[in-house]
Amino acid sequence: MNIERDLAITLRVTPFSDTSSVLTWFSARHGRMATLAKGAQRRRSIFLGQADLFYTCEILYYPGRDRRRLAILKECTPMKTRIYLRNDWRAMLCASYATLLILRTCPGLAPHPSLFRLLDALLDGLANGINRRSLIFWFELRVLSEMGLTPNLSNCTRCGNTIKATAGQPLFSASAGGLVCVACRSRPIPDGLPVQPGVLALLLHWQNTLEPSRAGRAVARLAQVGPLEKLIGGFLRHHLDALYPGRGLALRYADRTADWT
Numbered sequence: 001m002n003i004e005r006d007l008a009i010t011l012r013v014t015p016f017s018d019t020s021s022v023l024t025w026f027s028a029r030h031g032r033m034a035t036l037a038k039g040a041q042r043r044r045s046i047f048l049g050q051a052d053l054f055y056t057c058e059i060l061y062y063p064g065r066d067r068r069r070l071a072i073l074k075e076c077t078p079m080k081t082r083i084y085l086r087n088d089w090r091a092m093l094c095a096s097y098a099t100l101l102i103l104r105t106c107p108g109l110a111p112h113p114s115l116f117r118l119l120d121a122l123l124d125g126l127a128n129g130i131n132r133r134s135l136i137f138w139f140e141l142r143v144l145s146e147m148g149l150t151p152n153l154s155n156c157t158r159c160g161n162t163i164k165a166t167a168g169q170p171l172f173s174a175s176a177g178g179l180v181c182v183a184c185r186s187r188p189i190p191d192g193l194p195v196q197p198g199v200l201a202l203l204l205h206w207q208n209t210l211e212p213s214r215a216g217r218a219v220a221r222l223a224q225v226g227p228l229e230k231l232i233g234g235f236l237r238h239h240l241d242a243l244y245p246g247r248g249l250a251l252r253y254a255d256r257t258a259d260w261t
């Protein structure tokens with residue numbers, strides 16, 4: 001049987017039988033996948049300390065014979081252990097939500113190297129003192145883009161005119177796929193939400209930014225957090241059916257602020 005080598009981030013660790021574990025990964029070359037780590041729960045296991053949640057590891061494994069069979073993990077070498085997450089519950093909340101989003105929305109064994117790099121960059125960014133709420137919004141918008149679901153924030157989704165060229169405050173509609181200009185608002189938009197210019201500027205900045213450090217330079221004022229949470233959340237629910245309880249907690253407690261502690 002051919003052995004495979006890959007870089008992978010640990011998304012989930014589940015006990016399997018009395019002695020083994022199933023590790024669910026998001027890997028650079030194969031996307032979301034699971035491997036059986038035989039004997040991982042034994043005291044002298046070769047996997048002891050080699051894999052845990054949010055690690056990036058180099059893994060060697062034997063693929064399953066078909067899609068129903070688990071791959072067998074042979075070796076695992078941690079490249080990034082992200083030890084800071086063990087001491088920072090705010091960062092841990094953000095990492096848990098981000099990995100859940102990937103776990104639930106990415107189909108199994110569908111390669112997506114740029115999404116792997118995105119998750120890896122986010123987990124690194126959470127350690128670097130960057131505004132974490134900005135990182136979460138950035139991550140969500142980038143995940144949508146990577147999946148071909150970029151909200152249209154430049155043109156009206158109905159008439160195609162550039163929003164800059166239209167007067168008044170546009171609406172954001174998840175079902176329309178982005179903004180709707182004032183002139184097109186005469187036809188009802190049931191899920192339309194008004195977008196303040198400052199909120200739109202933040203959305204555009206995060207959508208067009210690839211680096212977490214740049215994403216973190218744009219920080220939402222407290223009054224902008226609610227609208228952003230609603231706009232992006234509505235889009236995630238409508239297009240990916242992905243809105244999880246952990247999201248609200250992560251956004252609320254991501255950063256230490258005067259109002260939310």
Ligand SMILES: [Zn+2]
Binds near residue numbers: 156157182
């Ligand atoms: Zn229009």
